[in-house]
Amino acid sequence: MKGRVIGMGLWICLLTTGVLAAEAAEAVPPARLELAAQFEGGRLYRAGDIRVVELTGSYRQMGRQYGALLQAEMAALYETAIEGYYLQTAGFAPERLDTIARSLYDRYPRRYQEILLGMAETSGLDVNRQLRLNALEWYTKINHLRYGRCSGVAAWGHSTGNRPLVFGRNNDDAAFFSEFARVMVVAVFKPGDGSIPVALINYAGVIYAATGINRDGLFLELNSGPWMGFSLGRASVFTTLFGILQDYSSLKAAQQALLATLPDLCSIVNAADATGACSFEMSLYDSRPRGGNEFEFLAATNHFVGATWPLAQVDERIVSETSQQRYDNLVRLGRLHRGRFTPEVMMQVLDTTIPYGGPTEVETTIYQVVAEPASLRIWLKVPRIQNWTGLDLAPLLTAD
Numbered sequence: 001m002k003g004r005v006i007g008m009g010l011w012i013c014l015l016t017t018g019v020l021a022a023e024a025a026e027a028v029p030p031a032r033l034e035l036a037a038q039f040e041g042g043r044l045y046r047a048g049d050i051r052v053v054e055l056t057g058s059y060r061q062m063g064r065q066y067g068a069l070l071q072a073e074m075a076a077l078y079e080t081a082i083e084g085y086y087l088q089t090a091g092f093a094p095e096r097l098d099t100i101a102r103s104l105y106d107r108y109p110r111r112y113q114e115i116l117l118g119m120a121e122t123s124g125l126d127v128n129r130q131l132r133l134n135a136l137e138w139y140t141k142i143n144h145l146r147y148g149r150c151s152g153v154a155a156w157g158h159s160t161g162n163r164p165l166v167f168g169r170n171n172d173d174a175a176f177f178s179e180f181a182r183v184m185v186v187a188v189f190k191p192g193d194g195s196i197p198v199a200l201i202n203y204a205g206v207i208y209a210a211t212g213i214n215r216d217g218l219f220l221e222l223n224s225g226p227w228m229g230f231s232l233g234r235a236s237v238f239t240t241l242f243g244i245l246q247d248y249s250s251l252k253a254a255q256q257a258l259l260a261t262l263p264d265l266c267s268i269v270n271a272a273d274a275t276g277a278c279s280f281e282m283s284l285y286d287s288r289p290r291g292g293n294e295f296e297f298l299a300a301t302n303h304f305v306g307a308t309w310p311l312a313q314v315d316e317r318i319v320s321e322t323s324q325q326r327y328d329n330l331v332r333l334g335r336l337h338r339g340r341f342t343p344e345v346m347m348q349v350l351d352t353t354i355p356y357g358g359p360t361e362v363e364t365t366i367y368q369v370v371a372e373p374a375s376l377r378i379w380l381k382v383p384r385i386q387n388w389t390g391l392d393l394a395p396l397l398t399a400d
Contacts, residue, residue, distance in 0.1 A: 028343075028344075028347070028379055028388045028389070028390040029390055030377060030390040030391055030392035031047035031048065031050075031389050031390055031391060032047070033045035033046070033047055033052055033391070034046050034047070037069055038069075039064075039065050039068040039069050039122075040057075040061065040064060040065055040068070041056050041057055041061070041065065042054060042055045042056065042062070042064075042065025042066070042068070042069055043069075044069040044070070047389050047391060048386050048389055049182065049184070049382070049385060049386045050184055050185075050186065050380055050382075050386065050389050050391070051070060051073060051183075051184070051185045051186070051204070052185070052186045052187075052188070052391065052396070053065070053066055053069050053070065053185060053186075053187050053188065054188045054190070054396050055187065055188060055189050055190060056190045056191075056192070057191070057192055058114070058191065058192060058193075059111045059112070059114035059115050059118070059191060060114045060115075060117060060118040061118065062115055062118065062189055062190075062191060063114060063115040063116060063117060063118020063119040063120075063121070064118040064119070064121050064122045065118075065122075066115070066118070066119050066123075066187065067118060067119035067120065067121060067122035067123030067124075067125075067130075068122040068123070070123070070185065070204050070205070071122070071123050071124050073183045073185070073204040073205075074119075074123050074124075074125060074133060074183075074204050074205040075123075075124055075125070076183060077133065077136075077180060077183045077203065077204050077205060078125060078129060078132070078133050078205070080179060080180065080182075081133070081136055081179075081180050082097070082129070082132050082133060082136075085176060085179075086139055090139075090140075092139060096139075097132050097135070097139060098128065098131075098132065100135055100138055100139055100142050101128075101131040101132045101134065101135040101138075102131060103232060104131075104134065104135045104138060104236060105131050105134065105135075107232075107234070107235050107236050107239075107264070108235075108236065108239050109235070109239060109243065111191075111193075112207060112208075112239055112242065115189075115207050116130055116131065116134055116207060119205065119207075123205070125205075130205065133204075133205040133206070134205060134206055134207055134208075136180065136203055136205070136206050137173070137177075137203075137206070140174060142230070149172035149173070149224075149301075149302060149322060149323070149326075149361060149364055150169070150170055150171055150172050150221075150222075150223035150224065150301070150302065151168075151169070151170040151172070151223070151299075151300070151301050151326050151327075151330065151359040151360075152167070152168070152169050152170075152221055152223055152268075152270035152279070152298075152299070152300045152301075153167070153168045153169075153297075153298065153299050153300075153330050153333075153334070153346070153349065153359070154166070154167045154168075154270065154272050154276075154277035154292065154297070154298040155296065155297050155298075155334065155337075155341035155346070156272075156275075156276055156277065156292075156296045157276070157295075157296035158294075158295045158296050158297075158338065158339065159295050159296050159297040159334065159337075159338055159339065159341050160296075160339070160340075160341045160342070161339045161340060161341075163341070163342060164274065164372050164373075164374040164375065165272055165273075165274055165275070165276065165277065165372070165373060165374065166341055166342060166343050166345075166346045166370065166371070166372055167219055167221075167270075167272045167277065167346075167369075167370065167371045167372075167373070168346040168347075168349055168350050168368070168369070168370050169211060169221045169270075169368065169369040169370075169371070170350060170359055170360055170361075170365050170368050171210065171211065171365070171366050171367050171368070171369075172361055172364045172365050172366060173364060173366050174364065175363040175364050177364075177366045178363075178366055178383070178384060178385075180203055180366075181203070181366050181367050181382045181385060182382075182385055183203060183204040184201070184202075184203065184204075184367060184380065184382055185201075185202060185203065185204045186199055186200070186201050186378075186380070186391060186393070187199065187200050187202070187207075188393065188396045188397060189246075190397075191246075195246035195247065196214045196215050196216060196245065196246050196247065196248075196249065197214065197215040197396075197397045197398075198212055198213070198214045198215075198242065198245040198246055198397075199212060199213050199214075199378075199393050199396070199397060200212040200242070201367075201369060201378075201380065208236060208238035208239050208241075208242055209222075209238055209239070209241040209242040209245060210222050210238060210241075211369055212241065212242070212245050213245070213371055213373065213376065213378065213393065213397075214245045214246070214248075214249075214397070215376070215397040215398055216249040216250065216273075217250075217273050217274050217373035217374060217376060218244075218245060218248060218249065218250060218251060218254060218271070218272075218273050218373070219271065219272045219273065219371050219373050220241050220244065220245060220269060220270070220271050221269070221270050221369070222237065222238065222241065222267050222268070222269050222270075223267070223268040223269075223270065223300060223301065223302055224265070224266070224267065224268070224302050225265075225266035225267050225268045225281065225282065225283065225302065225303070225304065226266055226283075226302070226303055226304060227266065228265070228266040228283060228284050229265075229284075230264055230265050231262075231263075231264045231265070231284055232264065234262060234263065234264040235264065236264055237261065237263035237264055237265065237267050237269075237282070240261055240263070241269065244257050244258065250273050250275075251271055251272065251273040251275065251276065251277075251278065252275075254271065255278070255289070258271065258280045258287065258289075259280065259287050259288075259289060260287070261280075261282060261287055262282070262284065262285070262286075262287065263282045263284070263287075265284075266282065266283055266284060267282045268280070268281055268282070268300050268301075268302065268304070269282060270298070270300050272371075272373055273373050274373045274374040276291075276292070276296065277292060277298045278290065278291055278292075278298070279291075279298060279300045279305070281304045281305070281306050281309070283304075283309075288306050288308065288309070289306075290305055290306045293334075295334070295338055297331075297334040297338070299327055299330035299331050299334060300327070301322075301323040301324075301326045301327040301330070301359070302323040303323045303324065303327070305327070322354060322361070325354060326354065326359040329352075329354065329357050329358055329359055330349070330358075330359050332357060333349050333352070333357070333358065337349070343370050343372055343377075343379060346370045347370055347379060347381075347388055350368045350370065350381070365383055366382075366383075367380065367381065367382045367383075368380070368381040368382075368383070369381075370388075375392075375394065376392070376393045376394040376397055376398075377390060377391065377392050377393065377394070378390075378391050378393060379391070
C-alpha cells in the first residue's frame with residue numbers, strides 16, 4: 001500500500017505514484033544460478049552458500065522435491081539446531097519439542113501439511129523429526145524467552161526519485177540463530193492448482209512465510225509486535241501470509257485479507273508491491289493499516305506506531321529495548337537518503353549498525369533482504385557468512 005493518506009477508509013495506505021522511472025543502478029548484479037541437482041521435476045540451484053529450489057506439481061510432490069534436493073542441508077541443520085542446541089545445550093525435553101512442533105503443524109492448512117509430509121518421504125527425516133525442524137524458530141518463543149527485534153523499511157516515489165520501490169528487511173533473533181542461518185533457502189513454490197507462484201526465504205526445512213514475494217511482485221514480511229502472548233486456537237499468521245501471497249496479485253487486492261486477519265501472535269506485517277507499501281499492525285483483537293509518510297517512506301520495527309491504538313506505544317516490559325531506537329534511526333536515514341533510494345542505498349542502510357545510527361544488531365541480525373518488487377529481484381545477506389547476493393527470481397517465478 002501507499003504512503004500518503006487520501007480520504008478515509010482502507011485506502012489510507014494506497015497512493016498512486018505514477019509511472020516508475022528507469023531501473024535503479026545495480027550495486028550487486030544478480031548472481032548466476034548454477035543448477036546443482038534435479039528430482040521429480042524440481043530443481044536445486046546454488047548461488048554461493050544460498051540454495052534456491054524450484055518446486056512444481058501438487059503440494060505433496062513439491063514436498064518430495066524439497067526433501068530430496070535439500071536432504072543434506074536439512075540433516076545438517078537438524079543435527080545442529082535440534083540435537084545440538086535445543087536437546088543438548090538448552091536442555092529441552094524431546095516431548096516438549098514435539099508438543100510445540102505438533103501444535104504448529106496441526107494449525108496448518110492441509111496443503112501446507114502436504115508439503116511437510118512429502119518432505120518426510122524423501123529427506124531422510126521421519127515425520128516427527130521433519131515437524132521438529134519446521135518449528136525451528138518456535139521453541140524459545142513459546143517459552144517466552146525471546147522476542148523479536150526485526151526491522152522493515154520501504155521507499156518509493158519521492159524517496160526513490162521515482163525509481164522503482166525498494167524494500168529492506170532485517171530478520172533479527174537470538175544470536176544462536178546465526179549458526180542455523182548457514183543453511184538459508186529461497187524456495188519457489190509453483191503448484192499446479194492455479195495459485196500464484198511464491199518464493200519464500202527461510203531456513204532449510206522451514207515452511208511458512210516470514211519473508212516472501214510472489215510472481216506479481218507482492219512482497220510481505222513479518223516483524224514481531226508488542227508481546228501479547230499466543231492464541232493457539234487460530235491459524236498461524238505465517239501460513240496465512242503464505243496463502244495471501246498465493247491468492248493476491250497486488251497490495252490493493254491483498255489489503256482486505258490482511259486487515260481481516262486476526263493473528264495467533266501480535267504481529268506487524270509490512271507489505272509492498274511496485275506501487276507502494278503499508279504496515280499492518282495486528283494485535284490479537286484488531287488489525288489496522290499504517291501508511292508511509294508524505295515522502296513515500298515507511299519504517300517499522302517492533303512496536304505499534306499508529307496513533308489510534310489504545311495501548312502504550314512503547315512499553316519496555318513487552319517490546320524489545322531497541323525498537324524505538326531502531327525506528328528513529330530508520331526515519332533519520334529516510335530523510336538523509338530522500339530522493340536517492342536504490343537497492344544499493346537500502347543495502348547501505350541495512351549495513352548500518354545501531355551505534356552508528358542504523359537498524360542492525362551486531363550479533364542478532366540473522367539475515368537481511370532487499371527486494372525490488374517491480375523486477376522480482378532480491379538481495380540476500382547472511383552476516384558473518386555470506387555478503388549481499390543478488391538473485392533474479394523472475395525466470396523462476398514466471399516460467400511455466
